Structure formats: structure tokens, C-alpha cells
Amino acid sequence: MSALLEVKHLNVDLNLPAGTLHAVRDVSFSVEKGKTLSLVGESGCGKSMIALAIMGLLPPSGICSAEKIAFEGLDLQKMSEKKMSTFRGARMAMIFQEPMTSLDPCYTIGNQLVEALTEHKKVSAREARDRAVFLLEKVGITGSASRLKQYPHQLSGGLRQRIMIAMGLMCGPSLIIADEPTTALDVTIQAQIMGLLASIQQEFNMGMILITHDLGVVSRVADDVVIMYCGQVVETGNIKEIFNNPIHPYTRGLMECIPVPGKTKPGEKLGSIPGIVPTPIGDLWGCSFRSRCSLATQECAARGLELIKISDKRSFRCINPPVTIADA
Amino acid sequence: MVEYALQTENIKKEYTISGGIFHGKKTLKAVDGVNLSIPKGSILGLVGESGCGKTTIAKLILGLEKKTSGELYIAGKEISSMGSKEIARIIQPVFQDPYSSLNPRKSIAKIISLPLRAQGLANGAADIEKKVDDIMEIVGLAPRLKHNYPNQLSGGQRQRVAVARALIMRPEVVLCDEPTSALDVSVQAQILNMLLDLRSELNLTYLFISHDLAVVEHIASHVAVMYLGRIVEEGNAEDLFSNPSHPYTQALLASVLTPDPELGLPEIQLGIEYPNPIDPPSGCSFHPRCSKCQEKCSIVAPEAVIKSGKLVECHYPDNF
Amino acid sequence: MPPVETQQQFDSGLGLEVVFPTPGQIMRRRMLTHKGFIIGGLMVLAVFIVAIFAPYIAQHDPYHQDLSNRMITPVWSETGSWEHPLGTDAMGRDYLSRLAYGARISLFIGFSCMAIAAVIGISLGLIAGYFGGMADMIVSFIITVRLALPAVLVAIAVVALMGGSIQVVVMVLGCLIWDRFAVILRATTQQIRAMDYVQAAKAAGCSIPWLMIREIMPNLLNSIVIVATLEIGRAILLEAALSFLGMGVQPPTPSWGLMISEGKDMMLFDPYLVTIPGVALFFLVLGMNLFGDGLRDVTSPEGRS
Incomplete structure (x- = not known):
């Protein structure tokens, strides 16, 4: 089966006064129908840039180059801006972190939902409204007829995020890109929204790219994970492999940072990654993580460190892995 | 006899909200009769969703808002008999967002030394400088950052500056209002480690407000769970996390997503919306979202009962 | 960024x-x-230089009437001469000298009106924004009342009662143009008061004046400076309007507004009498506004690059 979205050797450069910022460096991954791929990393690692590059929404200073960005068999790079804009929203939906800023405060929920559909497809207002009601029920909002008449500010954060999801689904997309969809929400709502996204994705057999820094969310929802650091993929693989046998020192460091009830002892020191993230500006070589890695050696500064593939999906970028690969 | 750094007795805070011309005025009970006591040297974790009143409690304790009724003792003294400077010497805050908690127009040295200067506690510029150097070393900030401005620092460094400012007067209590939730994972661990180290070094008491239960379980010795202005369950951290009695605590615990790929997403039966605090439900305020709700729950508000060493406000804590 | x-x-x-x-x-x-900032700044600077060095620029006494040399046209016209580069007016006074000394009047009025307005407006805005509630309601009412008063008419009425002089004009205009200060400062103070750093300073035991002056004010400075430049321009124009109507600075003071007023009778025959002070006014006010606009971009904390 061919993948829903295939990205091969994607690079995104941003031209800044200080030099060229290599926001995304040689990133490849693919998303299949009905599967969730998660891009994980700390702020500034380039994970959001990947989403914007796929959607064709990079800022003007951004330059995107890739060997291949294929969506449903079509090459997105060769597509005209006009065609691309019909794709955005219709075939691919994006859900952002802060639902308040993505909803227009001047229009009712109903207006915005209906417009999301009529903008892309020739349907009557009646049909669009029916679909809006149907989807609101799907995202767990009852009394949808009265909800349609409400304005965004009348709703709580959790409800707004549900509306955003419904809006993303209006045209029946085949790919959802969710950029930190639950970061602004309470824990109880977070679990609900993630559950909702996961069940809807299964029901409509869509592919999902989940961008987040929260390893807890990732472990519960994703099928495959791409761990990013400084614009590069440092480790990728199946969710269970990554969480049970992390190879890259960065992945391992991240996992030791989180307090896990039952595993970490209360009051004890958590693992932490010393130092700060370098900004990938200028000519780069070697492992980006070597300035913070306790296992770094001279060889880590060598040029041309490639991803080492150990199985179909599993690969990592480290020449001195702290575990023997046979264990992994 | 236990000495308490902070004690509240049936403390209440009400706001009057005007509902427009046609609705008249309404009362919002942000904090509705809260009893908390924090022994010296311990860490109390205060947990709840946004809108439950935990930030209001923080403001009452810091003296930024005046309580409507009840008593609030800071180091044994009633707060209304204390001046704002006296409160400030005993209790200092660390806020959530390190980007808005530092004045962008002031240098780091100025920001850290603000409490000293405001209180007139220092003997001249040299003394201030020495104290700033000392505290910067304690929180792990390089001395060269002294003359920088907040926009030149990373999120973790900014939060260290906020902690340094809170500690420069050597207060007894530090009120941490979600101090790590705006930070990246690796930085969050650094700050948590630092807070724990500082507590034992400087013998501090923390009131740690958070919605992240994993973090609270890691750091706190006591935990209070807040819902709609009331504490619904309170007790020793170990007891509360291993054996939660209130259905709300159970739901909160269930919704913590620990990194474990073997587990799926939990079923949270809390309904989709937090109730409007202006118009709280009758009886037990949690009953509309409670999966174990009985008839009595919607009529009578429960009294706090002692259940396996914890205080629980629920009619049927035995059901679980 | x-x-x-x-x-x-x-x-x-x-x-x-x-x-x-x-x-x-x-x-x-x-x-x-920033181009606008530099150009505007240079324009204002030019007027400042003219005002400061007026005695050196002016070859004649701006008050000296020489009826034998009336209505000499500027140097670029056929009958002009370098003796009076901008010509003379109906009283035979040297126009260049009057223009140079007029710059002093305009700048003095602009800055002193702005200063009075700033004191009133900033205090009101800070109080309303910081305290909110009742204080805010009272200040908002005062602002509304002020906005309902037509500035020029009130100024005319007061000057008519108290007589026209520079001091009266400055007082009246200063007390009339503080509204923009108050409105903008009130809104920004409300925003900044809610910031965590103000809460932290409050929790550190800072007094209210300390909070307002040392914590909030530095973050208001850019708004204040921007409004100030706009108000200077507004005060200069209002003064010119009042003087033109004969209700401002009294003759023979060389105010630009007065010069236009005195020249208006001869406007059709000798347009330079009106054009020259008019262009000077336009130049100064445009420079001020460009400068203020540039300042907003230059000092905005988040930057708009």
C-alpha cells in the first residue's frame, strides 16, 4: 500500500539577518491511512516548520526543498499556489494549539463551520449546515442547533478545540496535522480531546501527524514517532520500540526528564539534559547533540553522520549509541 | 507541636459580577471556604483545573487580593494585621510564565534586587550587588548575565531569575504558581531539581500550584485537590496518589498521560464542560460530572469526612 | 525576532x-x-537649529518697521533682493527674521502645551488604568466631557475673557489637548498592570507610587513619547489657528499663525506672505509626525521587522 503522505529529504532554510537558519534538515517520513505519526521535540527543533512546509504555508523568508513531498500520489512541490489552496482545508486539515486565535470572534460557530465547507465544495447552505450538526455530534457537542448560533468567546477552551476539530473535518480530509492540539488545555480535557482525535481518525480512516513535546500524549496515541533535535531526525521508529528501547542519548535524556508516578521516586533528582540548544545557523556538521551529550567523543564532530537503519522503520543518528543495537 | 508556615481557616473570596443591565449582579465564589495548613519545611501541592480558584488562593496568600471572610495566618500572624512589606518578607511568588514575569525594561540585576530595594533592606549598592551575586550563584545563573535583559535569556534562565528574585530576601515560604508548565521538558526537570535542592538548602516551605499531577506527585509531601472553590480531597501525597477517595481525584489521576505505549487513552467520564462558577450546581458541586452520582448528591452538599487519613468531601467515598 | x-x-x-x-x-x-524616523528627525532638528540660531539667521530686527521698504518680494521673484531674502511684510518687517523668531514661538508653544497636557493626561490615564473601578469611571467621564468640548471654541472663549498672550495660549491649549494622553495611557496601563512582573513587584512589597513610576512607567515610555510628538504638532497647529483668528498670540509677536493672518488681506497679490509661514508650519508638523511615527516603530518592544 502506498503511503498517504510521503516526505523525502525535506530541508527548510530561513534567511535571517544573522545567516541562514537550517530549520529542517534532511527529514524523511511517511504517513499511512489510519495511522498516526508523531513529531516530537523541544521548542525550536523545527517540528512546526515541517507542518508549514507540507501545507505550503512557510513564511516568506523560508525556502523549502525536498526530493519528494507526495500526498495521495500527487507531488505537492509542483502544485500551483491556486491548486494548493484548494488542497489546504479540503484534503488536509490543520489543528492549532490555541483555538481562540484560530476562530474568528466576529462570526458564529455555525457561520464558520459552514464556510469551511462551502469555500471548497459546491454544496448548498442546507447541506453544509447538516454536516456541521452531524460533525458537532461526532465531536461530542450536544445541543448542536443552539451551539451553531454561539460565538467563540462564549465557549470554554475544550469546547473551542472540539469546534476546531469539527471544522477541520468539514470537507472530509484524509490527513490531519495537529500542532500541539492540547497544550493549552487542562489535563482532563487533554485526555478527552486526544481520545476524540484518535477515535475520529480511526472512524474516518485518516492519517494524522501529531506535533507535540509531550511524550505522555505521544506514547498513548501515536503509531510511529520521529524524534527531532535541532532540525534533524535523531531517532525514528515504532512507538513501542522507541519507548521501550530508546537508542539515541537525546531520546533517553528526554525520557529521564519526566517524572513518572511509580517509576521515578518522589523527591529524587530527575534526569536533565545540561546546556542549551544551539541555533542551527551557518555551516553545520557532526552530531548536533554533541555539545550536551555525556557520551560525546572526537568522532561525533565528523562530517556526514547518516541515519543508521536497523529495521524497516527503525533508525537513529548516533555513532556511539549507549546501548548495543542487538538489545534494541 | 507542628509549626505551620501557612494556615487558612474557612477562607472565602467572592467577586461581584455585573451580568449586564438585565441580569443584575451575581456573586462568583472563587474560593468558598478553604482550610489549608502547611507545616514548616513541607511542600503542599494544590491541584485543580483552570477556573477552580487555585490562582485566587495564591493572590489571597500573597496579599494581592483581600479575602471576603475567614482567617489566613502567615507564620502564625493573621494577614489583615500585616503590612504588604511584612507579608513580602515571609512569602514570595514564582509565576508560571517566565516571559511575562520579568520586566522587559530592567536588567537582570535590577529585577533580582527589586525586593531588597523596595523594602529598603540593603546597606548601599555594594551590599545589593553582593546579595545579587550570591543568589545568582545559588540558582545557577552565570554572573555575566547580570547586565543582560530578559529578552536575551532562554525560558529556563528566565525562570531561574524569577526564583532568584523570590529568594533574595530569604523568605520562609515560596508560592510556585505552575512554575514549570511553560517550559520545555528538559528545562522543566532542571527547574524541579533546583527547587527541590533549594528547599533542603534554605529550609523553605513551598505551596506548589499545578495542574500536572505527575509533577505534583514527584515534588509534594501533601496534596490538596481543588474543585470549584473548595478542597475536595486533602492528605499525604503518598496516600492520596495510591488510594484516591474522591471521584474527582480519581478522574484527575486517570487523565494523567504517563509515557507508556502499552496503555491506551483513558476513558474520562467527566462530561465535556467545567461548570460555570457563577452558577454552580446544587448539592455537591461535582455531581453533574460524577459517574457515581446518587440522588442525595444533587441536594445536599457533602461535609468533609476523614477517610483513611485524608479529608474527603464526598457522600460516598466508600463506594470505590 | x-x-x-x-x-x-x-x-x-x-x-x-x-x-x-x-x-x-x-x-x-x-x-x-528607519527612513521616516531619520527624515522626520532631521526636519524637526532643522527647525530647532533655526530657532536656536535665530539672531544669527535674522539680518534685521523682526519687530523693526521700515515703511519705506514695504512689501518687498522674496529673492526668487524679479523684484527681490538679497537684502531681504524672503521679502518684507506690509509693515516693512524682514520676513526671514520674523520666520526665524516665529520658529521659537511655535516650538515653545508646542513643547510647553505638550508638557502641561502630558502631566494632566498621564496622571489621569495612570490612575484610571491602575485602579480601575470607580477611579476609572470618573476619569472616563472627564475624558468624555473633554472630548465633547470643541477645543478651538473653548480656547477662543477663554482667550477672549483673559486676553491673548503666549502664557494664556499655552495654559489653555495645554489644558485642552491631554485627552489622547489619557485615553492611550489608560488602555496601556490596564494591559501592563495585569502582567506578572507587576504582580511580582506588588508581592515584593513595592508601594503604589513605586509600582506606577518604576515598574509600569518605563513600559509606557514609548507610548508617551509617540503621543507627545503628535500633541506637539497638534498644539502648534492650534496655536496657529488661534493666532490666525486673532485670539492667540498678539501682534507684533512673530508667530507663524499671526503672520498668515496678517498676510491674508494681501494674499491674492502677494501670495508669498501666506505661503512662506504656511510651508514652515507644514514642514514642522510633518516632521514631528514622521518622527513620532518612526519612534513608534523604533521603540516597539516586540519589533516589526
Whole structure:
């Protein structure tokens, strides 16, 4: 089966006064129908840039180059801006972190939902409204007829995020890109929204790219994970492999940072990654993580460190892995 | 006899909200009769969703808002008999967002030394400088950052500056209002480690407000769970996390997503919306979202009962 | 915001350790690249130089009437001469001298009206924004009342009662044009008061004046400076209007508004009498507004690059 979205050797450069910022460096991954791929990393690692590059929404200073960005068999790079804009929203939906800023405060929920559909497809207002009601029920909002008449500010954060999801689904997309969809929400709502996204994705057999820094969310929802650091993929693989046998020192460091009830002892020191993230500006070589890695050696500064593939999906970028690969 | 750094007795805070011309005025009970006591040297974790009143409690304790009724003792003294400077010497805050908690127009040295200067506690510029150097070393900030401005620092460094400012007067209590939730994972661990180290070094008491239960379980010795202005369950951290009695605590615990790929997403039966605090439900305020709700729950508000060493406000804590 | 200064890291190939500039450095760098700011600043500076060096620029006494040399046209016309580069007026006074001394009047009125307005407006705005509630309601009412008063008419009425002089004009205009200060400061103070750093300062035991002056004010400075430049321009124009109507500065003081007023009878025959002071006014006010606009871009904390 061919993948829903295939990205091969994607690079995104941003031209800044200080030099060229290599926001995304040689990133490849693919998303299949009905599967969730998660891009994980700390702020500034380039994970959001990947989403914007796929959607064709990079800022003007951004330059995107890739060997291949294929969506449903079509090459997105060769597509005209006009065609691309019909794709955005219709075939691919994006859900952002802060639902308040993505909803227009001047229009009712109903207006915005209906417009999301009529903008892309020739349907009557009646049909669009029916679909809006149907989807609101799907995202767990009852009394949808009265909800349609409400304005965004009348709703709580959790409800707004549900509306955003419904809006993303209006045209029946085949790919959802969710950029930190639950970061602004309470824990109880977070679990609900993630559950909702996961069940809807299964029901409509869509592919999902989940961008987040929260390893807890990732472990519960994703099928495959791409761990990013400084614009590069440092480790990728199946969710269970990554969480049970992390190879890259960065992945391992991240996992030791989180307090896990039952595993970490209360009051004890958590693992932490010393130092700060370098900004990938200028000519780069070697492992980006070597300035913070306790296992770094001279060889880590060598040029041309490639991803080492150990199985179909599993690969990592480290020449001195702290575990023997046979264990992994 | 236990000495308490902070004690509240049936403390209440009400706001009057005007509902427009046609609705008249309404009362919002942000904090509705809260009893908390924090022994010296311990860490109390205060947990709840946004809108439950935990930030209001923080403001009452810091003296930024005046309580409507009840008593609030800071180091044994009633707060209304204390001046704002006296409160400030005993209790200092660390806020959530390190980007808005530092004045962008002031240098780091100025920001850290603000409490000293405001209180007139220092003997001249040299003394201030020495104290700033000392505290910067304690929180792990390089001395060269002294003359920088907040926009030149990373999120973790900014939060260290906020902690340094809170500690420069050597207060007894530090009120941490979600101090790590705006930070990246690796930085969050650094700050948590630092807070724990500082507590034992400087013998501090923390009131740690958070919605992240994993973090609270890691750091706190006591935990209070807040819902709609009331504490619904309170007790020793170990007891509360291993054996939660209130259905709300159970739901909160269930919704913590620990990194474990073997587990799926939990079923949270809390309904989709937090109730409007202006118009709280009758009886037990949690009953509309409670999966174990009985008839009595919607009529009578429960009294706090002692259940396996914890205080629980629920009619049927035995059901679980 | 993109990093502007960077520093090579110990061990290249890792990228750069970004060193962000201080707010002061950002401001200086933006000042040097902002066209409107530089052009506006130079225009205002030019008027300042003229005002300061008026005795050297003026070859004649601006008050000296020489009826034998009336209505000499400027040097670029056929009958003009270098003796009076901008000609003379109906009283035979040297126009260039009057224009140079007039710059002093305009700048003095602009800055002193702005200063009075700033004191009133900033205090009201800070009080309303910081305290909210009742204080806010009262201040908002005062602002509304002020906005309902037509500035020129009130000024005319007061000057008519008290007689026209520079002092009266400054007092009246200063007390009339504080509204923009109050409105803008009230809104910004409300925003800044809610910031965590103000709460932290409050929790550190800072007194209310300390909070207002040392914590909030530095963050209001850019709004204040911008409004101030706009108000200077407004005061200068209002003064000119009042003087033109004969209700402002009284003759023979060389005010630009008065010069236009005195020249208006001869406007059709000798348009330079009106055009020259008119262009001077336009030049100064345009410069002020360009400068203020530029200042807004230069000092905005988040930057708009």
C-alpha cells in the first residue's frame, strides 16, 4: 500500500539577518491511512516548520526543498499556489494549539463551520449546515442547533478545540496535522480531546501527524514517532520500540526528564539534559547533540553522520549509541 | 507541636459580577471556604483545573487580593494585621510564565534586587550587588548575565531569575504558581531539581500550584485537590496518589498521560464542560460530572469526612 | 525576532550560540535604518537649529518697521533682493527674521502645551488604568466631557475673557489637548498592570507610587513619547489657528499663525506672505509626525521587522 503522505529529504532554510537558519534538515517520513505519526521535540527543533512546509504555508523568508513531498500520489512541490489552496482545508486539515486565535470572534460557530465547507465544495447552505450538526455530534457537542448560533468567546477552551476539530473535518480530509492540539488545555480535557482525535481518525480512516513535546500524549496515541533535535531526525521508529528501547542519548535524556508516578521516586533528582540548544545557523556538521551529550567523543564532530537503519522503520543518528543495537 | 508556615481557616473570596443591565449582579465564589495548613519545611501541592480558584488562593496568600471572610495566618500572624512589606518578607511568588514575569525594561540585576530595594533592606549598592551575586550563584545563573535583559535569556534562565528574585530576601515560604508548565521538558526537570535542592538548602516551605499531577506527585509531601472553590480531597501525597477517595481525584489521576505505549487513552467520564462558577450546581458541586452520582448528591452538599487519613468531601467515598 | 548579533561557538559545526541584543541596542539599530524616523528627525532638528540660531539667521530686527521698504518680494521673484531674502511684510518687517523668531514661538508653544497636557493626561490615564473601578469611571467621564468640548471654541472663549498672550495660549491649549494622553495611557496601563512582573513587584512589597513610576512607567515610555510628538504638532497647529483668528498670540509677536493672518488681506497679490509661514508650519508638523511615527516603530518592544 502506498503511503498517504510521503516526505523525502525535506530541508527548510530561513534567511535571517544573522545567516541562514537550517530549520529542517534532511527529514524523511511517511504517513499511512489510519495511522498516526508523531513529531516530537523541544521548542525550536523545527517540528512546526515541517507542518508549514507540507501545507505550503512557510513564511516568506523560508525556502523549502525536498526530493519528494507526495500526498495521495500527487507531488505537492509542483502544485500551483491556486491548486494548493484548494488542497489546504479540503484534503488536509490543520489543528492549532490555541483555538481562540484560530476562530474568528466576529462570526458564529455555525457561520464558520459552514464556510469551511462551502469555500471548497459546491454544496448548498442546507447541506453544509447538516454536516456541521452531524460533525458537532461526532465531536461530542450536544445541543448542536443552539451551539451553531454561539460565538467563540462564549465557549470554554475544550469546547473551542472540539469546534476546531469539527471544522477541520468539514470537507472530509484524509490527513490531519495537529500542532500541539492540547497544550493549552487542562489535563482532563487533554485526555478527552486526544481520545476524540484518535477515535475520529480511526472512524474516518485518516492519517494524522501529531506535533507535540509531550511524550505522555505521544506514547498513548501515536503509531510511529520521529524524534527531532535541532532540525534533524535523531531517532525514528515504532512507538513501542522507541519507548521501550530508546537508542539515541537525546531520546533517553528526554525520557529521564519526566517524572513518572511509580517509576521515578518522589523527591529524587530527575534526569536533565545540561546546556542549551544551539541555533542551527551557518555551516553545520557532526552530531548536533554533541555539545550536551555525556557520551560525546572526537568522532561525533565528523562530517556526514547518516541515519543508521536497523529495521524497516527503525533508525537513529548516533555513532556511539549507549546501548548495543542487538538489545534494541 | 507542628509549626505551620501557612494556615487558612474557612477562607472565602467572592467577586461581584455585573451580568449586564438585565441580569443584575451575581456573586462568583472563587474560593468558598478553604482550610489549608502547611507545616514548616513541607511542600503542599494544590491541584485543580483552570477556573477552580487555585490562582485566587495564591493572590489571597500573597496579599494581592483581600479575602471576603475567614482567617489566613502567615507564620502564625493573621494577614489583615500585616503590612504588604511584612507579608513580602515571609512569602514570595514564582509565576508560571517566565516571559511575562520579568520586566522587559530592567536588567537582570535590577529585577533580582527589586525586593531588597523596595523594602529598603540593603546597606548601599555594594551590599545589593553582593546579595545579587550570591543568589545568582545559588540558582545557577552565570554572573555575566547580570547586565543582560530578559529578552536575551532562554525560558529556563528566565525562570531561574524569577526564583532568584523570590529568594533574595530569604523568605520562609515560596508560592510556585505552575512554575514549570511553560517550559520545555528538559528545562522543566532542571527547574524541579533546583527547587527541590533549594528547599533542603534554605529550609523553605513551598505551596506548589499545578495542574500536572505527575509533577505534583514527584515534588509534594501533601496534596490538596481543588474543585470549584473548595478542597475536595486533602492528605499525604503518598496516600492520596495510591488510594484516591474522591471521584474527582480519581478522574484527575486517570487523565494523567504517563509515557507508556502499552496503555491506551483513558476513558474520562467527566462530561465535556467545567461548570460555570457563577452558577454552580446544587448539592455537591461535582455531581453533574460524577459517574457515581446518587440522588442525595444533587441536594445536599457533602461535609468533609476523614477517610483513611485524608479529608474527603464526598457522600460516598466508600463506594470505590 | 531574529537574532542580530551572534557569536561563533567553541567548536564550530554546531551552529551558533545566539546572543540577543539588549533593548537599547535593538532601538539604536532600528533608529539607524528607519527612513521616516531619520527624515522626520532631521526636519524637526532643522527647525530647532533655526530657532536656536535665530539672531544669527535674522539680518534685521523682526519687530523693526521700515515703511519705506514695504512689501518687498522674496529673492526668487524679479523684484527681490538679497537684502531681504524672503521679502518684507506690509509693515516693512524682514520676513526671514520674523520666520526665524516665529520658529521659537511655535516650538515653545508646542513643547510647553505638550508638557502641561502630558502631566494632566498621564496622571489621569495612570490612575484610571491602575485602579480601575470607580477611579476609572470618573476619569472616563472627564475624558468624555473633554472630548465633547470643541477645543478651538473653548480656547477662543477663554482667550477672549483673559486676553491673548503666549502664557494664556499655552495654559489653555495645554489644558485642552491631554485627552489622547489619557485615553492611550489608560488602555496601556490596564494591559501592563495585569502582567506578572507587576504582580511580582506588588508581592515584593513595592508601594503604589513605586509600582506606577518604576515598574509600569518605563513600559509606557514609548507610548508617551509617540503621543507627545503628535500633541506637539497638534498644539502648534492650534496655536496657529488661534493666532490666525486673532485670539492667540498678539501682534507684533512673530508667530507663524499671526503672520498668515496678517498676510491674508494681501494674499491674492502677494501670495508669498501666506505661503512662506504656511510651508514652515507644514514642514514642522510633518516632521514631528514622521518622527513620532518612526519612534513608534523604533521603540516597539516586540519589533516589526
